[in-house]
Amino acid sequence: MRDFPDFNEATIAAIATPPGSGGIGIIRVSGPQSQAIFQQFFQPKNPPKKIISHRLYFGAIVHPKTRVVMDEVLAVYMRAPQTYTREDVTEIHGHGTLLLQEILAQIVTFPATRLAEPGEFTKRAFLNGRIDLTQAEAVAELLGAKTKEGARLAVDQLRGGLHGDIWHIRDALVAIRAIMEVAIDFPDEEMEILDTPALKIRLEREVQEPLLRLLARAEGGKIIREGVSVVILGRPNVGKSSLLNCLLREERAIVTELPGTTRDTIEECLDIKGVPVRIIDTAGIRETVEAIEEIGIRRAQQKMGEADLVLLVLDGEAGLQEEDLALFEMAAGKKVVVVINKIDRVTCVNSALYEKAFFGRPVVAISALNGDGIRNLEEAVYEAATGGQGLQEPGAAAPNVRHTAALQGALVAVQQVGEGLTAKRSPDILAIDLQDALSFLGDIVGETTTDDVLDIIFAEFCLGK
Numbered sequence: 001m002r003d004f005p006d007f008n009e010a011t012i013a014a015i016a017t018p019p020g021s022g023g024i025g026i027i028r029v030s031g032p033q034s035q036a037i038f039q040q041f042f043q044p045k046n047p048p049k050k051i052i053s054h055r056l057y058f059g060a061i062v063h064p065k066t067r068v069v070m071d072e073v074l075a076v077y078m079r080a081p082q083t084y085t086r087e088d089v090t091e092i093h094g095h096g097t098l099l100l101q102e103i104l105a106q107i108v109t110f111p112a113t114r115l116a117e118p119g120e121f122t123k124r125a126f127l128n129g130r131i132d133l134t135q136a137e138a139v140a141e142l143l144g145a146k147t148k149e150g151a152r153l154a155v156d157q158l159r160g161g162l163h164g165d166i167w168h169i170r171d172a173l174v175a176i177r178a179i180m181e182v183a184i185d186f187p188d189e190e191m192e193i194l195d196t197p198a199l200k201i202r203l204e205r206e207v208q209e210p211l212l213r214l215l216a217r218a219e220g221g222k223i224i225r226e227g228v229s230v231v232i233l234g235r236p237n238v239g240k241s242s243l244l245n246c247l248l249r250e251e252r253a254i255v256t257e258l259p260g261t262t263r264d265t266i267e268e269c270l271d272i273k274g275v276p277v278r279i280i281d282t283a284g285i286r287e288t289v290e291a292i293e294e295i296g297i298r299r300a301q302q303k304m305g306e307a308d309l310v311l312l313v314l315d316g317e318a319g320l321q322e323e324d325l326a327l328f329e330m331a332a333g334k335k336v337v338v339v340i341n342k343i344d345r346v347t348c349v350n351s352a353l354y355e356k357a358f359f360g361r362p363v364v365a366i367s368a369l370n371g372d373g374i375r376n377l378e379e380a381v382y383e384a385a386t387g388g389q390g391l392q393e394p395g396a397a398a399p400n401v402r403h404t405a406a407l408q409g410a411l412v413a414v415q416q417v418g419e420g421l422t423a424k425r426s427p428d429i430l431a432i433d434l435q436d437a438l439s440f441l442g443d444i445v446g447e448t449t450t451d452d453v454l455d456i457i458f459a460e461f462c463l464g465k
């Protein structure tokens, strides 16, 4: 384990529940003074002979000097190491943010006790070896998850999904390194030891392929974590704002029968099958002399440039127009889903014709007025956003950006080992590349991560976690 002198000398305290009005909140205290703080501040209603660890007691918090009752609470003292931080912990369930803040203000006047920094409880859990860095990151991710799917991904990671995969690969690398070391120690038999197809096959099966599989899962993870941005584009009056409202299931944007209703872009968030989607309604695009409308159109074009996916909306009643094709050309190079709207006004839609006109892009017929076809459209957006692959098999953790960079570094180093074996390079050189790969993996789990990186990771936490 890493050596961090003194970090656990101070006892830290914070409100662990979110601020704002609510019934109950929790103060968490961690460190050597936790038991003394419990005894000093908490008076159980029925004082037991001996306080039992991990048992919740009912009683009062009293002011340490005046002995005035500050709140009626439930309190628990938990002896190390079976706690979140692996240190002694006291938790107090009290009423409302104001009272909790007053109690906390008194607790931090206790000797060798101070306010916790953001993420400090989790940092201690990591430094004390209870969780690895991927699990610490998962805590922050879980708190900030935008969709249920995002939360599930974080829980997988918290439960050691990623951690387990990385350790498997590490173990395989360590075993291969042991073989290299034998080759270094016995130079006469070096060729025999290293020149076996078995070694290369092991490197491929146990290291390279699992690394590639993890990297493949990163893409789906990125989509769940960061979401995708989808811009609604089309001629005026085709029903773009109606579509936005229909997807949101609320009357968010103004809809009128007049072309040129939407002047500015409107952005909202929604959840499509677990993918966080930022959806952007734009001004209908046409030739115009009006200054405001022109600005709106320019904005629409700019938003289209930034979007991951374009929903090109057409008026199904009016049929395909020149301008629709011009907009499609404008969106060249983008993922496009073609949306034929107002199908309540037509008896049948010739999808094949549209598919041909839009070079095989997905075409979905809908009515933004009565909601027909909206499910199909959501499905098409999901397919387009995830590249038709779906997201993840359940239970599979996905590397984040930091992990991905390290995995790629490890992969390059491992590929060099493979090439080195083929080229019959000396085992000393192979061992250096192997070591590189190992330290990349060490960075992911937090074994070799520098303090600067740790500071950055934990600073992103909210207070009390």
Ligand SMILES: Nc1nc2c(ncn2[C@@H]2O[C@H](COP(=O)(O)OP(=O)(O)OP(=O)(O)O)[C@@H](O)[C@H]2O)c(=O)[nH]1
Binding pocket: 234, 235, 236, 237, 238, 239, 240, 241, 242, 243, 254, 255, 256, 257, 258, 259, 260, 261, 262, 263, 282, 283, 284, 285, 341, 342, 343, 344, 345, 366, 367, 368, 369, 370
């Ligand atoms: N029958 C029918 N009418 C629709 C449908 N969708 C929209 N409309 C009508 O079409 C007109 C224009 O709708 P909007 O949603 O404002 O169209 P828009 O594309 O946002 O228009 P601009 O903001 O002006 O570019 C309104 O009168 C809507 O009620 C539909 O599916 N069926």
Ligand SMILES: [Mg+2]
Binding pocket: 240, 241, 242, 253, 254, 261, 262, 282, 283, 284
């Ligand atoms: Mg509009």
